[in-house]
Amino acid sequence: MSRTDGTTATVTRETHEVEALIIGSGLSGIGAAVKLREAGLRDLVLIEKADELGGTWRDNTYPGCACDVPSALYSYSFAPNPGWTRAFAAQPEIRAYLHRTAAAYGITPLIRFGTEVVRAQWHAAEARWHVETSRDRYSARFLISAAGPWHEPLIPEIPGLADFSGEVFHSSRWRHDHELAGARVAVVGSGASAVQFVPAIQSRVARLDLFQRTAQWVLPKPDHHVPGAERRLLRRFPAAQRALRSAEYAAMETLGLGFRHPAILRAVQKVGTLHLKATVKDPRLRRALTPDYTLGCKRLLLSNTYYPALTRPNVTVHATAVEAVRGNRVVGADGTGADVDTIILGTGFHILDMPIAQRVFDADGVRLGEHWKGSPDAYLGTTVSGFPNAFILLGPHLGTGHSSAFMVLEAQLEYLAGAVRHFRSAGWAGMDVRPEVQAAFNAEVQQALPPTVYNSGGCSSYYLDGNGRNSFSWPWSTGRMRRRLAEFDPEAYDVTLTSGVGRPVPAGR
Incomplete structure (x- = not known):
């Protein structure tokens, strides 16, 4: 003072x-x-x-x-x-x-x-x-x-990123004031956050270029709306909610056996392979989205909409890490690139x-x-x-x-x-x-x-x-x-x- x-x-x-x-x-x-x-x-x-x-x-x-x-x-x-x-x-x-x-x-x-x-x-x-x-x-x-x-948020050290003239933000610091309708968007990263937000924005943007350093195993997500009657039942009978919690805990712990015995997860992995085959018909794109490691080695991802979003005409998957940003162009390590006006970082956390x-x-x-x-x-x-x-x-x-x-x-x-x-x-x-x-x-x-x-x-x-x-x-x-x-x-x-x-x-x- x-x-x-x-x-x-x-x-x-x-x-x-x-x-x-x-x-x-x-x-x-x-x-x-x-x-x-x-x-x-x-x-x-x-x-x-x-x-x-x-x-x-x-x-x-x-x-x-x-x-x-x-x-x-x-x-x-x-x-x-x-x-x-x-x-x-x-x-x-x-x-x-x-x-x-x-x-x-x-x-x-x-x-x-x-x-x-x-x-x-x-x-x-x-x-x-x-x-x-x-x-x-x-x-x-x-x-x-x-x-x-x-x-x-983990912000990657990408040469030229700081000089990019467009909008750059991390998924955990989402810019809701930035209009994505009609935008050319590069998404860097294909982890848990990207699996959720890519399908949510794909139909709004003009183009979406996904830079995927590593393919992810994505299993179908058994998600559904919980009817009001079921919610009223759980509210009225707490024992029913405890039973549901116990049942889901037991199911997850059964899956957990596979994390300690990977041979079990290789069987579960077949579900991921079938999910990929059922939703991605293009063999070249399917190869790019097929992981080369055992399911569970990375965080387990669930989505019914991620793979379908990547098949849309306005989406390109670059199976490569980002090497640099040059002007308004995001360049992959394999030489591919995309001219964009928005970069969204789905690059995780410290x-x-x-x-x-x-x-x-x-x-x-x-x-x-x-x-x-x-x-x-x-x-x-x-x-x-x-x-x-x-x-x-x-x-x-x-x-x-x-x-x-x-x-x-x-x-x-x-x-x-x-x-x-x-x-x-x-x-x-x-x-x-x-x-x-x-x-x-x-x-x-x-x-x-x-x-x-x-x-x-x-x-x-x-x-x-x-x-x-x-x-x-x-x-x-x-x-x-x-x-x-x-x-x-x-x-x-x-x-x-x-x-x-x-x-x-x-x-x-």
Whole structure:
């Protein structure tokens, strides 16, 4: 702040003391807040840099955006939603569900919107996290990262892209004010988002050129409208909804067997091959859309409209990565190209190089990202040695190719709530997972991953980090995950207790 005499005044901001600070107010942040309050914490705050809650379901508003797991599995078990209007819910319904849940459980008033975490550092002498935000400072006993892996868009470094004179935007930052009717559009990427928005915009644009670095396995999507009578039945008889959720969970877990035994998925893969043959008659286009790896090696995609959209006369599929943008021309690595006025990037997110890791520091001022050195690692995907009293939701090693993020999240929330309850009852000041425990868990995961389709399927995917290691996937069933995280294990942690003068002292093992 500048004074009239030309000097600069120091702005002193208040430091708010809270028991728990949660970064993010998407499905992870909301769920964490609910479970922490159930565990007895009342003094907590959620820091949200946007002006609305919802996380990925707030950010992704592209045409056709919807869930790719059954709706009955896409909700908190403690807040079931009998009102889904489709078997696979669309983005507006999911966003509305998160808003309703946050309001019903009293979480919305705890959110500090328009506030971004700048730096969070552990202070051992106080056994607290000091958190600097774009607005205020906080001192917190617990720090929970709920920023999520599908948050920061990945913008590829394409020569000439910055000089493109037309419109460029990522699918998760959709420009609804940009008119696509009659536009010449290049879509870069053919993953989960593109599979949904390409069919939604194909009929509106003059031309659509899809640059596909890698072909994707796309299975038919068993989506349908849920009749009002069925919704009324589920609302009136909660047991029926629980039965539906259990049945869909069992079906997805059966599919999950194939991710651990790829021979099973090769049989399922035949469904994808038949789906492709039934919808794409042109043999040349069909060859371009046929993957050369085992289904499940990349994220499983579902669509009834993607392949048909690619057969339309105004669509060209370039089976190549983009090499450069020259003027208004997008040029592929194979030399093909297209003159366009709009470029839409369906290029995914910073999944394993998560930006929050550059903003969280240990007691010595070393970034979490520096600890990881390109390969994220966490005990049970949740706690990291050297970062006491901190938890990561939807963290490393917990990703699955077949189940709902809510299944993973709720397993972690049980562990988080158990940790907080034990922490408070035992009179701890700090808890830090022992490095040998974390290393042993990581070794166990890495030993189990090679035979899974994630590692042996013959593709390169976002499951692999910058060092080529799979830091994303859980190599077992989600049932095993739930059992493993069901109870907090205090013996895995070095702890400190509060002495009579209020300073933490070693508690021993």
